[in-house]
Amino acid sequence: MAERPEDLNLPNAVITRIIKEALPDGVNVSKEARRAISQAASVFVLYATSCANNFAMKAKRKTLNAGDVLSAMEEMEFERFLEPLREALEVYKKGQKGKKEVSEQKRKDKEKKTDSENDKSREEEDEEEERMDEEPEAENEAEEEDVEN
Amino acid sequence: MPGQKRRYNVRFPPSRIKKIMQKDAEVGRIAMAVPVIISRALEMFLKSLLTKICLLTQSKNSGVVSVAHMKQCIESEKLFHFLRDLVEQSLSAGQKDARGLSLWPLYRTKMHEMQVQKPSEVVEKAPRRNLCSLDNDSSSSESELYICL
Numbered sequence: 001m002a003e004r005p006e007d008l009n010l011p012n013a014v015i016t017r018i019i020k021e022a023l024p025d026g027v028n029v030s031k032e033a034r035r036a037i038s039q040a041a042s043v044f045v046l047y048a049t050s051c052a053n054n055f056a057m058k059a060k061r062k063t064l065n066a067g068d069v070l071s072a073m074e075e076m077e078f079e080r081f082l083e084p085l086r087e088a089l090e091v092y093k094k095g096q097k098g099k100k101e102v103s104e105q106k107r108k109d110k111e112k113k114t115d116s117e118n119d120k121s122r123e124e125e126d127e128e129e130e131r132m133d134e135e136p137e138a139e140n141e142a143e144e145e146d147v148e149n
Numbered sequence: 150m151p152g153q154k155r156r157y158n159v160r161f162p163p164s165r166i167k168k169i170m171q172k173d174a175e176v177g178r179i180a181m182a183v184p185v186i187i188s189r190a191l192e193m194f195l196k197s198l199l200t201k202i203c204l205l206t207q208s209k210n211s212g213v214v215s216v217a218h219m220k221q222c223i224e225s226e227k228l229f230h231f232l233r234d235l236v237e238q239s240l241s242a243g244q245k246d247a248r249g250l251s252l253w254p255l256y257r258t259k260m261h262e263m264q265v266q267k268p269s270e271v272v273e274k275a276p277r278r279n280l281c282s283l284d285n286d287s288s289s290s291e292s293e294l295y296i297c298l
Contacts, residue, residue: 008169010161010191017158018192022199027206029214036216037195040232042169044194045187047231049170052183063178064170069186077228081193088189092182 010041048072161188201226 015038019029029037049064051072056064066089073081163184170176170184199214202222206214220236223229 008172010165010169014159014161015195018195019199021159022196023203023214027203027212027214030216032216033214033219036219036236037199039235040198040219041191041195043232043235044191045166045169046173048187048190049173049176053173053176056177057175063180064176064183065180066182066186069183069190073190076231078190078194081190084193085186085189089182089186092185096181 008042009038010045012038015041048076051075159192161191163188166191198222198229201229 015034019034019037023029048069049072052064052068055068055071055075056062059068070082070085073079073085161184163181166184166187167179170179170187202214202218205222206212206218209218211218216236223232223236
């Protein structure tokens with residue numbers, strides 16, 4: 001894999017926005033300091049990752065999960081981050097669930113539309129009955145696919 | 150999603166965060182929620198860091214945050230000590246790219262050994278690391294000990 005410097009840095013736009021929100025009006029940041037802040041951000045990610053990974057490895061898991069990150073924050077002495085992070089995690093989980101429900105609803109709507117279109121054509125009626133029988137199974141498969149995604 | 154407009158621009162792209170995380174050779178798979186949590190933690194961390202640095206800047210009657218202010222703040226706060234090597238490197242070498250991250254392997258060693266590296270060791274390793282990044286041929290042999298960035 002080619003090494004590109006920008007891969008290790010986070011987008012400047014987001015860093016700049018955070019700096020703006022954190023500092024009062026009138027206070028600016030030197031170019032070098034801005035760069036250093038961006039690098040500090042990357043170092044924080046790596047440090048948190050390493051720490052979280054230790055927890056995952058201890059639990060003999062190969063996949064780093066959110067719980068590992070929370071444990072890492074505690075280890076790094078950023079306990080005051082824990083509550084906001086748990087909230088963020090809840091929001092994320094709900095968002096994921098909502099997305100799944102929306103995409104399932106879309107699938108159902110699509111199938112209903114397909115059914116109504118098939119009613120118009122008599123030749124396809126036999127095929128349509130077969131499709132209807134398969135529907136429940138297809139829905140289940142779709143659920144599993146989403147989870148894997 | 151409604152209710153998140155304020156944070157619209159301060160969320161880091163999950164793909165970029167994941168790329169940084171996977172620079173750590175020991176990291177395997179990463180659950181989808183993790184980069185989201187890390188992004189939030191990073192936002193909080195940067196705000197915390199900037200707020201502290203800003204206090205220092207203002208106490209010196211300056212309108213511009215400099216690397217020197219950053220260094221002083223990082224030195225004075227135990228919570229930010231993991232950034233110490235970064236500012237040392239940034240100040241002495243004056244490098245512009247992500248070379249500060251070449252010190253990352255030292256953090257991993259620290260985590261595992263649970264002791265502070267001696268200054269002489271730090272100096273010894275850093276120049277070698279710089280040579281390694283210039284000379285691509287030796288990267289494979291170095292990768293056992295270091296992450297090639």
